[in-house]
Amino acid sequence: MNNFLDSFYGLLFSPDKTFDNLRENPPLFQGFLIVLFISILNPVLNFKTFDGTATLIWLSLSIFGALLFGLLSWLFFAFFLDLVASIFGQSGKIKIFLTLSAFALIPWVFLGPIELLKTAGLLADIFAIFLGLLVWLWVVVLVIKAIIKTYQLSFGKTLTLLIIPSLGGFLTFYWTIGFFSTLFQILKV
Amino acid sequence: MNTRILALIIIGLCLFSILVGTVNTIVAPKKAKVENAQESSNFFGMPGGNKIALITLQGPISYESSGGVLGDMTSAESVLKSLRRAINDDSVKGVLLRIDSPGGTVAMSQEVYNTILRLRKKKPVVVSMVDLAASGGYYIASAADRIFAEPGTLTGSIGVIINTFNVQELLNQKLGIQANVVKSGKYKDLASPYRPILPDERNLLQNIINSTYQQFVNAIIQGRVKRTDNYDVKKAVLTVDTLRKYADGRILTGEQAQKLGFVDQLGGLHESHEAVTKMAKAKFKGLRDEIPLVQYNVPSGFGGLLFGVSESIMPKKDLTSSLIPLSSKYPHQPLFVWE
Numbered sequence: 001m002n003n004f005l006d007s008f009y010g011l012l013f014s015p016d017k018t019f020d021n022l023r024e025n026p027p028l029f030q031g032f033l034i035v036l037f038i039s040i041l042n043p044v045l046n047f048k049t050f051d052g053t054a055t056l057i058w059l060s061l062s063i064f065g066a067l068l069f070g071l072l073s074w075l076f077f078a079f080f081l082d083l084v085a086s087i088f089g090q091s092g093k094i095k096i097f098l099t100l101s102a103f104a105l106i107p108w109v110f111l112g113p114i115e116l117l118k119t120a121g122l123l124a125d126i127f128a129i130f131l132g133l134l135v136w137l138w139v140v141v142l143v144i145k146a147i148i149k150t151y152q153l154s155f156g157k158t159l160t161l162l163i164i165p166s167l168g169g170f171l172t173f174y175w176t177i178g179f180f181s182t183l184f185q186i187l188k189v
Numbered sequence: 190m191n192t193r194i195l196a197l198i199i200i201g202l203c204l205f206s207i208l209v210g211t212v213n214t215i216v217a218p219k220k221a222k223v224e225n226a227q228e229s230s231n232f233f234g235m236p237g238g239n240k241i242a243l244i245t246l247q248g249p250i251s252y253e254s255s256g257g258v259l260g261d262m263t264s265a266e267s268v269l270k271s272l273r274r275a276i277n278d279d280s281v282k283g284v285l286l287r288i289d290s291p292g293g294t295v296a297m298s299q300e301v302y303n304t305i306l307r308l309r310k311k312k313p314v315v316v317s318m319v320d321l322a323a324s325g326g327y328y329i330a331s332a333a334d335r336i337f338a339e340p341g342t343l344t345g346s347i348g349v350i351i352n353t354f355n356v357q358e359l360l361n362q363k364l365g366i367q368a369n370v371v372k373s374g375k376y377k378d379l380a381s382p383y384r385p386i387l388p389d390e391r392n393l394l395q396n397i398i399n400s401t402y403q404q405f406v407n408a409i410i411q412g413r414v415k416r417t418d419n420y421d422v423k424k425a426v427l428t429v430d431t432l433r434k435y436a437d438g439r440i441l442t443g444e445q446a447q448k449l450g451f452v453d454q455l456g457g458l459h460e461s462h463e464a465v466t467k468m469a470k471a472k473f474k475g476l477r478d479e480i481p482l483v484q485y486n487v488p489s490g491f492g493g494l495l496f497g498v499s500e501s502i503m504p505k506k507d508l509t510s511s512l513i514p515l516s517s518k519y520p521h522q523p524l525f526v527w528e
Contacts, residue, residue, distance in 0.1 A: 009196035044211060109200070112207040 004030055011106050015142055019149040022103060023096055031102030038105045039070025045115045074102065081147065084164055090151040097150040104142035107135050239476060241465055242281045242485035244271045249526070250293025250301065250325045251519070262486050265297050271486035272304045276311060282480055283313045283469035285461055286333065292325030292346065292526035294519060295401055302408055305332035313420065313468035317461035318342045318452070323440060325525030327451070328405060331412040334468065335422055337461040338443030338452045345446060346527035347409070348438035349401045351394055353380040353521055380521045401523045406436055413451075420468045425450040440527060 007030070010018030043062035078098045085091050114135070117128040147158050247263035268286075275281045286305070292298065308314055309332065316322070316330040318338040323346035330336050330344075338344060360366040360383065368383035379390050386394075414427050427450030435441070435449060446452040454460065462482050470476050 005193040005196040008200065009192040012196075012199070041207070044207060109203040112203045112210070116206045116210050 003027065007103060008106060011103055011142070015145055016149075018103075019100055019145060022100055023149055026096050026099035028095055028099050031099040034102045034105060035070055035074045036067060038108045039066045041108060041111060042066055045111055074098070077101065080165070081161065084161055085147075085151045085153075087164065088151065088153060088157060088161070090153065093150050097146065100146035100150050101143055104146045105139060107138045107142065110135050239280055239282050239480055240483040241283045241285055241462065241469065241480050242271070242275050242278075243285050243287065243482050244268055244275070244485050245287045245289075246301075246326075246329070247289045250290055250297050250329070252294070252297050265293065265301055267486050269297075269301055269304055272301070272308055275485065276304075276308050281312065281485070282473050282476060283315070283465040284308060284485075285458075285465050285482065286314060286316045286330075287319055287458070288316055288322040288326050288330055289319035290326035290329075291321055291323050292328070293524065294325070295349070295404075295523050295525055298325035298328045298525050299404070299408070301329045302332045302412070305329065306412065309334055313465055313472055315461045315465040315468070317456075317458055318344055318443065321527075323527035324348065328408055328525050331409045333412075334416070334418055334420060335424060335453045335461075335464055336451070337454050337456045337464065338446060339457055340442060340444040340455055342443035342446075342452075343440055343527075344443060344451065345435065345439055345441035347405060347432075347436035348525075349398045349405065349523045350438075350526060351380070351398060351521060351523050352517060353386060354382040354517075355385050356382045357384050382520070397523055402436075405525060406432065409436075420471055422464045422467055423454055425453045427451060 004027070007018055007022060007027075010021070040063050043059065043066045046062075075098075078094060078101055082091050082094045082097060085093075111132065114128050114131045117124050117131070144155075144158055144162075147153065147161060148155065151158075151161075153161065245263045246265060246268045250265040252266055253264065272284070272286075275284050305314055313335075314333045315335045315337065316333040318326075318330065318336065319342065321343045322330055322338070323344055327344050327347060357368075360368060368381075370378050370381065370383065372378050376390065376393065378384075380386055380394060409427075409432055410429060414429055414432065416424065418424075425447060431449055435451070441449070441451065443452055443455060447455050454464070456464075466480050469480060
């Protein structure tokens with residue numbers, strides 16, 4: 001528990017040092033619990049009206065879905081990036097990245113107070129949206145830091161690592177279009 | 190050690206805020222939902238809760254939308270859309286239709302009239318006449334459950350008109366222009382402006398006028414004389430005899446119209462709002478004391494701001510068009526219009 005509190009505080013105020021410490025001895029189970037907690041935040045925070053049993057059933061299903069989606073996304077993201085990192089000869093650090101990327105999600109807990117702020121009128125609502133965007137940016141920065149720390153890459157290489165899947169997707173899309181247009185040309189003839 | 194306490198406080202506060210949000214949703218369920226619905230409004234300023242829809246009809250009644258980025262919100266077409274929307278909008282508990290119109294085309298007046306009759310079956314409709322609700326304006330009003338007018342409002346003008354021109358002399362003698370018409374039947378250029386109207390043509394037009402006039406009278410009988418509602422809001426009695434006597438195209442003040450039964454009560458927006466609220470409460474049980482009156486075809490809030498800007502950039506009405514009689518704009522066409 002003490003270690004977790006240190007990591008929690010450290011991640012908010014000195015993320016580099018905290019990621020270094022977590023890298024040395026990655027607490028994967030704590031990461032797993034963080035992912036579970038963050039995953040159920042969204043359905044709980046979007047829980048606006050309570051109309052009895054139907055709402056409870058709907059909420060339970062939403063939480064179950066969010067848990068499943070959150071866990072699968074976490075695992076997919078980690079395994080996928082570990083695979084891409086092999087380009088730089090840095091794969092095989094899945095346990096470290098799973099832990100660090102889970103801890104990088106911690107700022108999402110601030111959505112709790114931000115959501116409460118939304119009940120105070122339109123101006124507070126706009127302010128809350130702005131704060132929500134800041135939290136999102138914070139998480140993105142921490143995830144990038146997690147990649148840098150896990151695979152010991154420079155910032156440039158990390159950006160390349162993140163861009164490669166998009167480029168791959170674009171290439172696949174381009175080839176698919178090319179394939180079908182050629183096919184249509186042949187059929188036309 | 191201090192950092193751990195700080196971390197605990199941050200986590201505690203976050204969890205507490207989530208808990209407060211959740212408990213608030215569970216503890217104040219339906220009551221909050223209903224009460225908040227009364228006041229809450231969306232980004233475009235339209236309250237989400239129960240409301241009396243205020244629909245404004247201004248200007249000539251015709252199927253014509255004019256300028257403005259958002260279009261003319263008070264045109265007959267826009268009013269028609271709003272009335273149709275109000276029929277199925279469960280949050281609308283009553284409709285207050287403000288009319289300021291000299292009348293207009295026959296079919297459009299009838300379409301609005303019939304839509305009000307359909308709406309009236311589901312929720313109360315009260316008309317508040319502003320400066321002028323004559324001819325087609327009165328035709329539409331007669332479909333409502335109650336009609337309110339100010340003493341100085343001009344109304345009545347029950348009748349039909351067709352306006353034609355004969356510019357033959359001007360063209361031939363002054364300008365030296367001869368019109369040549371090739372037609373498939375003798376009445377194809379009925380009421381042509383290039384020649385005088387013939388007696389048999391006049392008879393044909395008179396028959397159209399008579400038929401349309403009868404439709405006007407029947408509409409008032411159906412919408413007003415045969416009203417059978419039980420709303421505890423004063424209604425004037427209009428007899429068929431009185432209707433036939435005064436349906437000769439004459440204009441009436443609101444005060445005269447009220448005495449004769451063409452209008453139910455004298456009053457403006459305030460009085461008509463009170464009346465429609467009372468009727469809504471009688472129709473829908475369990476409504477709160479205050480049901481807000483909400484602009485339904487003219488947006489308020491952010492939408493209102495946008496609408497205002499659009500109006501100032503692009504005026505919706507051509508000012509010179511108000512100087513030209515409507516019948517000149519729609520020649521050869523029977524009109525429910527006062528001019």
